[in-house]
Amino acid sequence: MEYRSSVITSKYLRSRKIPSTACSGCGLGLNHKIVVQAISELGLDVADVVWGTSIGCAGRQTFATWKGDGFAGTHGRVYAISRGLRVALPPEKKIILTVGDGDAFGIGLLHLIHAARSNADMTVIVNDNLGYQSTGGQYGWTTPQGSHTDSSPYGMFEHNLMSDEMDVLDILKGAGATFLARHVAMDGQRAVETVKKAILNRGFSLIHMPYPCPTNFASRELGSRNQVNIYRWIQERAAPLGEEKENTVWATGIWHDASNSRPEFSEYVHETVEKIRRTGSI
Numbered sequence: 001m002e003y004r005s006s007v008i009t010s011k012y013l014r015s016r017k018i019p020s021t022a023c024s025g026c027g028l029g030l031n032h033k034i035v036v037q038a039i040s041e042l043g044l045d046v047a048d049v050v051w052g053t054s055i056g057c058a059g060r061q062t063f064a065t066w067k068g069d070g071f072a073g074t075h076g077r078v079y080a081i082s083r084g085l086r087v088a089l090p091p092e093k094k095i096i097l098t099v100g101d102g103d104a105f106g107i108g109l110l111h112l113i114h115a116a117r118s119n120a121d122m123t124v125i126v127n128d129n130l131g132y133q134s135t136g137g138q139y140g141w142t143t144p145q146g147s148h149t150d151s152s153p154y155g156m157f158e159h160n161l162m163s164d165e166m167d168v169l170d171i172l173k174g175a176g177a178t179f180l181a182r183h184v185a186m187d188g189q190r191a192v193e194t195v196k197k198a199i200l201n202r203g204f205s206l207i208h209m210p211y212p213c214p215t216n217f218a219s220r221e222l223g224s225r226n227q228v229n230i231y232r233w234i235q236e237r238a239a240p241l242g243e244e245k246e247n248t249v250w251a252t253g254i255w256h257d258a259s260n261s262r263p264e265f266s267e268y269v270h271e272t273v274e275k276i277r278r279t280g281s282i
């Protein structure tokens with residue numbers, strides 16, 4: 001097990017993709033580091049993981065960074081592709097996806113719900129930059145209410161997937177996800193421990209991970225691209241579950257852990273096919 005960042009980086013990531021093409025000060029690198037650190041601490045090798053990416057900042061900046069097998073699925077299709085891969089791949093192969101909030105909770109939400117419903121074994125890391133930042137900073141499905149964005153100059157007022165009674169994690173729990181958590185990018189080792197549990201769940205796991213976008217979100221909401229301000233702004237609005245304050249937007253920690261509690265999609269498919277082959281019926 002390695003702890004030094006440079007050692008972990010050269011073991012798991014392609015040198016030609018470092019440094020990333022993200023804007024200076026972007027918090028996405030913190031999320032990426034948390035995931036790779038968790039993989040390292042679990043003792044997994046490059047060949048043990050297939051890494052999928054989506055669209056937007058999160059997809060673009062993590063695409064082809066993994067030294068091993070990887071793929072990209074555009075516009076919310078990465079979850080459907082992963083369900084197919086899950087059936088084709090050996091069960092011990094981990095599928096890890098780094099996607100964005102627009103991809104997962106917007107255009108891909110129905111595919112995501114079906115992946116959760118079927119309890120397909122994959123770990124989805126939703127890197128949330130609080131809106132559509134790669135297209136200039138429009139509000140999205142988890143933009144905190146009241147935030148000023150390119151498309152909400154007077155403050156985002158819509159009921160969305162982070163509003164009372166409509167948290168996207170509750171929707172996914174209802175759909176059947178067996179592991180759900182939320183962390184902000186600055187959660188460090190707490191988040192690493194959660195990602196390790198998510199990867200070990202033989203079923204559908206998702207971690208929602210808001211991170212700072214200095215370039216678009218911060219410049220419109222805080223009037224400045226000063227990185228310190230947006231990191232502080234997010235930190236002040238995050239608190240561990242059970243320690244929430246009046247201004248808490250992101251309660252962090254494990255939201256729902258029903259790991260290994262119900263049949264996994266590909267196991268069920270393989271067992272059912274085998275039974276039909278043997279007996280001619282289900």
Ligand code: SF4
Binds near residue numbers: 022025213214217
């Ligand atoms: S636009 Fe924002 S989220 Fe996207 S790479 Fe730049 S800082 Fe990061």
